[in-house]
Amino acid sequence: MSRLGRRALLANGALVVAFALSRGALAQDTDQPELPGGLAKSPLLDSWISVGADGQITVFTGKVELGQGLKTALIQIAAHELAVAPSEVDIVTADTARTPDEGVTAGSQSLQDSGTAILNAAANVRVLLAETAAWRFALAVDQIEMRDGAAYAPDGRTIGYGELVSGASLHVAAKPDVPRREGGARVIGEDLARIDIPAKVSGGEAFLQDMRLPGMLHARVVRGPSDGTRLKQANIEAVATMPGVLQVIRNGRFTAIVADDEWRAVKALYRLQAAGWERIGEPLPAKRMREAIRGLPAQPVPIFHYPGPPAPPEAHTLTARYSRPCLMHGSIGPSCAVALWEDDSVTVWTHSQGVHPLRTALAELLGLALERVRCVHVEGAGCYGHNGADDVAADAALAARAVPGQPVRLQWMREQEHGWEPLGSTMTVEMSGSLGLDGRIVAWQHEVWSNTHSTRPTTAGGLLAGAEVEPPFVPPRPLPIRLPEGGAARNSTPIYDLPNARGTLHFVEEMPVRVSALRSLGAQMNVFAIESFMDELAQAAAIDPVAFRLAHLRDERAREVVQIAAERFGWSARGRGTGFAFARYKNLASYCAVAMDVRIDRETGEIHMPRVVAAVDCGEAVSPDGIRNQIEGGIVQSLSWTMRESVTFDTTHRTSFDWSAYPILRFPAMPGRVEVHVIDRPKQPFLGPGEAAQGPAAAALANAVAHALGIRLRDMPLSPERIRAALRPTPAAPRQAAG
Amino acid sequence: MVRGTRLAGGIALATAASLLLAFAIAWHPEIEPTMPPSPSSFARKLVIEGEQLAKLGNCAGCHTAEPGRPLAGGRSLATPFGTIFAANITPDAETGIGTWSRAAFDRAMRRGIARNGKHLYPAFPYDHFTHASDGDVEALYAWLMTRPAIASRAPETRLDGVVAFRPLIAGWNLLFLGEGPLEPDPARSSDWNRGRALAEGLAHCGGCHTPRNRFGAEDRSRAYDGAMVEGWYAPPLNARSPAVRRWTADRLHLYLRTGLSPTHAAAAGPMGDVTRALAQARDEDVRAIAVYFASLMSQAPAARQDQHDAMDRQLVAQQAHPEAAVLFAGACAVCHEPGAPMMQQGRPPLAWGTPLQVDNAHDTVRIIMEGLASPAGPAGPAMPAFADILDDGQVGALAAYLRARFTDKPPWSDIGAAVAHARRGDGK
Amino acid sequence: MIALTVNGETHQVDVDPDTPLLYVLRNELALNGAKFGCGLGQCGACTVLLDGKPVYSCLVPVAALRTRKVRTLEGLASPDGTPGVLSIAFEAEQAAQCGYCIAGMIVRAQALLERNTRPTADEVRAHLAPNLCRCGTHMRILRAVHRAAEMMGGGVRAVAEREP
């Protein structure tokens, strides 16, 4: 056989193998274990990984970078399995034209979904390339060594991935049982410097907000001060003739300004807003929102029921009610989008967490076929859930439609973000628990009242503009999120070993204010309640809170996290004002325990936090430093929620319109130190750390405050005003509006 | 500080007049030191009562250094004759008032004589506290003695020249200290009487709002006529009140409790500290003070006519101050122009604030340069400082523009001096 | 046309004279460092140095600048493109989550360290108080500033823990 012929045959052979593999995989779909992570939905390898003829590797993910270090972590995973340096790997994140549909980036699931998919896809690709090399070298595949982007034969022959891939199609379905790479250089588990950081610390083009397209115009949307309001009839003509104003778009209630200059658009916006505003519909409940929600009709949904013998008569029963106000995402960068309308198609650059669902909703809003809408994710400021990102994408698309051929950038103002973003729902939890004489819990009940925790748009009615245009789209009916993840019920199921336990969600369908997913959904509140209550029970039983938890905890990984946090904190030698809390996020993801100490200025009610210690187990640790970063951030953010934050209302609107009306923690109030101990679990599934700390940090704070004061505070925020009020029997000052 | 200067100057002037007399009355015995009382010896109710009164008087405002620990003293009041340092009033035996008996404390509060027999400078407003009731003094004592004792020696006050001679203060006291509680006015409501007792007494409102005479004492004939204090102008609280909107008891109450009146303005400067303290005082007490001052202002122009329409002479102002109009549009409009978010939220227009209405530019200039407290604490009004953003000429021009746009009053003549004064930043 | 000096270079820009400096930096000069966070002087995302002092560029009408000198995050790098000391320290500490606040943090910290490379830990916290971070990156930001102070030949002095 001529050399040429042999090469052709080999190439053909590789193709045949590839084809066979794909057919095999597909044929065996039914009797093989399900493909892991996002592969289950998008099984083709080339949806996830491409290898160019020059050996350049590109990873595709339908998930998005939110400042959680996702891109770097996915590159690490792919580089590790493909046995290449991370610097050789590029990544493309959510783009409806290029990446798999992975729904929404939320729930700390990106590594579970996309990470697992890419891990397995990369392993599949590595094996495919190794098999191709084996053909070429005429060797058995186990003699081939894959490293540094090439296949090596024992005799020193080598072929680069770029060349190998020309002989192997990646347009095949993944096989579920491809082994992980053994030996060789480790990439997973290393602290790889994040690829997005250099631009962020040097003024590079790091954010959607920094995008500048040629000929780009600037737009602003015009609304009342908060959801539930509308602008009064404004003097459009006066504004339309302002310098630089190109268009004042009106469609039903939807109003936007397009100008040649951003500041000119802002000036026009304020001119229009001077017309004043009015409330749409019913006045808001004048009493505090959390009580108002509690008073609305609720649909009871059973959450869990662990049978057991009824509590004996001598059991000591405790009850307690906990609550939190509405909370804000409060992204530091207001939501922004860039849109370009061309040839009856629209491209929207967005920092939405779900480009595919957004695309569907936009197509409906704009009356376009799906394929005429493209949504490309570009990083924005941290969002922590469903904020204004999707709404502003719709605003920008509507503005762009008015000026076809010209890109339009539309950013919300600070007060629009504060006023219109969907809030995290206020919640109330009632706990009841009984202690046996031996200090064990013999009965447990958890009841939670809340609005929904997700109104993420999947239809035009879920977008702000959808309700404003003429004719308006109907917002979808809110539904409770199914367990085990759950929305309001998230983490209401105790991880402890409890007999005779029951949980009920009182799902309040009517939403007086706009709410949706906020980082960790109901978990922050449920863990706050459960872990506060565990301390109350431990105190009643006169047992150390950590020992009390361990006595009710069987899950070995959970026990270890609790023990490590306690040990690193020095719990056994603890002083006054210390608190501990633990949870496994969603009861199926990361384990996180937090211990902290507080000192309280009884005069001012200020809480000082000298030290916070956390232990976390999120399965195999892809980047330990990335995990620490996320957990530190989660702790600090949750402390801000728990100590300081509360959205305020009057009967007409949301009054928390800026950072003075909705303060968050600033540097002087930060803990003295935050330490995070990462427990690595090699080969265990990846579990995202992003939301694991919200609940434990909140509850550890409450427990430390109770330990310091001897008084239990059950209503968030544990603000200086509340602490002062608790220390003094007379009521504190009434603020102008209450949460 | 203006107040310090006047005080010290006043004391110096009083010298000649009262020298002889002073010697005769200046001597007071030391009161024996006692063991610091145990905190548990005070009833909890009394301590809480004392705390609420302490908030009315904003004790911590003067007796806490910045940065410093609460009530441990050391805060300075600069005067040309030297610096007056506030005392440590925590119950530390060595450096605070731990060894002061009830009687010693009472004498200091109501007569201005320290435990060791020395005269206190009237920067400590015992000329007001003398109106406090026995019960109030007892409660304050209970509160102070149950605070954490902090060992911190406040620097010694050493005034220069003749004012360093403390016995002279006896003469001042003789002239200006009207000892004892106020007689209730039976024709007035009990709220009003309570409000007056508090305002004239522990809350010592006149300390800032009443002008002082040559001797540094409040001029009772011009009570609440408005006065300069620490480089701020405390506006009139009587019939001379320049407020545009009527000060009702309800509006005052809200303002004093929250530092913000939707019909007037946000509290700035020293009044900001006062309202933050009042937020923690007893609500009925603050209400009573509001009732009292609403009555004092019942003859003010705004009380006769509550002007709903905010003055806005934008064109006139722009023609007079075109450059400042640009500064306003770029720096101020995002909050203060109609249609700006703050205005959508029902915050008061600039035309309703007192600073632009009074006949000096001090408050306006200082607010522009220093802003209001940054939003680090509870939710409340905030404004950034412009001292590093605008130069002196620009601050002045902006002040003139604001006066022209939001009032119909004649232009200020003291803007340059007010800016220079604020820029020096030390209150001198 | 309005003239302004940014990072040592003089520019002529054709904008309304009341335009806040932030918009000019971003849209006319294509500088990304200063960010729009609130436009109200409450968050510090837009911080730049004006004659060496940290200011909110969202509140500086460009006409107010006259001859005063503006420095932005980009201007902290040396002319050969080496990032400034603080940028290097932030990268080394991986002091960012979303990173939207970081440019403002670096610029404000620069003002402190130019004045004093040996601040106390509390001084650093007080100095950074005007700047908000929503991701909770504060602890890392503090570490990065401490590291930068050391790189500049100083260091952050440890002080006794803050007492209530």
Ligand code: FES
């Ligand atoms: S954008 Fe300037 S301070 Fe927030």
Ligand code: FES
């Ligand atoms: S890192 Fe996201 S706001 Fe600071």
